[in-house]
Amino acid sequence: MDTPDRGARPELMADCANCFGLCCVALAFARSADFAFDKAAGDPCVNLDDGFRCTIHPHLRDRGFKGCTVFDCFGAGQKVSQHTFAGESWRGDPGRRADMFAVFPVMRQLHELLWYLDEALRMPAAAPIRPDLLRASAEVEAITGFPAERILQTDLEDVRAPVADLLREASRLTRASIRALPMTGVRKRVGPGADLMGADLSGLDLRGAELRGALLIAADLSGADLSHAELIGADLRDAELAGADLATALYLTQLQVNAARGDARTALPSNIQRPSHWAP
Structure with a gap:
């Protein structure tokens, strides 16, 4: 893609x-x-x-x-x-x-x-x-x-x-070219505006997911693959992004990243700076 x-x-x-x-x-x-x-x-x-x-x-x-x-x-x-x-x-x-x-x-x-x-x-x-x-x-x-x-x-x-x-x-x-994944388990809850506060999404394949406006406050996204996932308006306050792949996430902003938690393994887009308060 x-x-x-x-x-x-x-x-x-x-x-x-x-x-x-x-x-x-x-x-x-x-x-x-x-x-x-x-x-x-x-x-x-x-x-x-x-x-x-x-x-x-x-x-x-x-x-x-x-x-x-x-x-x-x-x-x-x-x-x-x-x-x-x-x-x-x-x-x-x-x-x-x-x-x-x-x-x-x-x-x-x-x-x-x-x-x-x-x-x-x-x-x-x-x-x-x-x-x-x-x-x-x-x-x-x-x-x-x-x-x-x-x-x-x-x-x-x-x-x-x-x-x-x-x-x-x-x-x-x-x-469009992202292969649709079976909507089973917690994936059934993933979608625009979804309430995923505190949800365990760790390690999930969320490629191409629509998370527009989703509430991801304190959600565990550690190790998740968010390649080409749409994150416009998603609330990432205190979300755990350690080891997550957001390098090609769509509409990700510095504000969202600053509000989340991550580490040196978190993959970010080139136009987003790694916050100084993140874990090493």
Whole structure:
């Protein structure tokens, strides 16, 4: 089966050096297992320094900020900071501050769509719909270049719906040559949106499986073969991926991998970094 080229567009990867710490300011979080204290949207985190850097970045998990280590803006931070607001930070202008913080979460969703479309465009089997994918990518890209006020007028659902249809079709075409396995035992539960929280899926052959939107929280996927399995929207928080093969998994994001547990044997796509908190 053809394997997708997993090269990543740099502009769809977070570049904190060119961002005004937007994820540390614009977004709210609540005290929980993921965050050590409450923070309101628009309030700078106390760990953010004057240069927009996190003062405890190497120790986030130890200090109770697991949630920060699993976040990914898909490059929206630097796009808003350097393009939408032309390199002018939120610190000097209250009006700019409000607009910048409002635009950031919208831009993040647009960049996430671009990430998925970029991957679909790299799937050789999706060649029949390549013109449609290119058109959709260009349309989303154009929105990200709009002025702030126009970005805020964007109906994200109107943008997302046709893109979702194309992504599903690209996945279907890519998975089409995978031999269907007998749906026995736990495999009967595998499918889009499946509730597999805590499920023992260790060592299973899940090649080409549709796990779109599946709940895989704390599931044991150690040693599982997820080659060309679709994982868009799957919740992998605390899922065990030790020794699993995700090298060609479809629509796998850095955020999902950061939220899971793995080790040096876990096979990942070339555009995904192995989290530093994983086991050796």
